[in-house]
Amino acid sequence: MDPLPLVLIVAGVAAAFCWITSLITNETSWIDRIWSIVPVIYVWIFAAAALVTGVDAARLVVMAVLVTAWGVRLTFNFARKGGYTGMEDYRWAVLRGRMKRWQFQVFNLLFIVGFQSALLVLISLPAFIAWQHPVPFNGWDAAFAVVFAGFLVGETIADQQQWAFHQAKKAAGGALEPGFLTTGLFAYSRHPNFFFEQAQWWAFYALGAVALVADGGSWLNWTIAGPALLTVLFIGSTVFTESISAGKYPAYREYQRTTSMLLPFPRRQGRAPETA
DSSP states (O other): OOOOHHHHHHHHHHHHHHHHHHHHOOOOTTTHHHTTTTHHHHHHHHHHHHHHHHHHHHHHHHHHHHHHHHHHHHHHHHHTTOOOOOOOOHHHHHHHSSSOOOHHHIIIIIIIIIIHHHHHHHHTTTHHHHHHOOOOHHHHHHHHHHHHHHHHHHHHHHHHHHHHHHHHHTHHHHHHHHOOOOOOOTTSOOOOHHHHHHHHHHHHHHHEEEEEEEEEESSSSGGGGHHHHHHHHHHHHHHHHHHHHHHEEEEHHHHHSSSSSSSOOOSSSSSOOOOO
């Protein structure tokens, strides 16, 4: 049985849930609350389909375990920031204030719920390629699995550094110069957690591509749309987030000048303001 229709059904139900609840509650972070959950379900559906049919499922099980680790970490980080207690992403509130009500609801349906729900399916589809080509697990699989795990560790460290900074800022009464984190991994990238998040899904794409190559195909296949669109989304979101930060913190422009936005690099000439 082809598992893709089941994945699409689950995705449709999840999207409908997010849209309806956003209308009822008048807040739009429901897609954020399932972001770390539904890809885990999708990949396990592909893995379960391989296990049930008796084909070589080693690659898919590894992919499912990796995505589960990603989901657990991201869910924990989102939960400790209050994501499941009614907190809405502050960026949606900013956009809501810039649009008429009907405009924002169209944006909510087509982008916040529609596009992002489709994207969560797309980033999971290298598992579909692996299901279609159940060739034995090989050294390339092991290498990309280790790379995925390394990026996962990097994101965990970045998020912990950011969490510790905001806890210190909260303890200081909400003001801690320069107002944003510039040390640790954030000395090399303004958004190292964003970089590692995207990088994991490129490694995940590579795992699907390994299966296709081992079966006579190409490294380049249509599921690259998932990580590519995720990168586009993150770049757009980062630019918007930074426009808010630059208006809020006077020192942010200098931080932008000296520190790479996503890819970790040594700081350019000059230095960002030091965290107090």
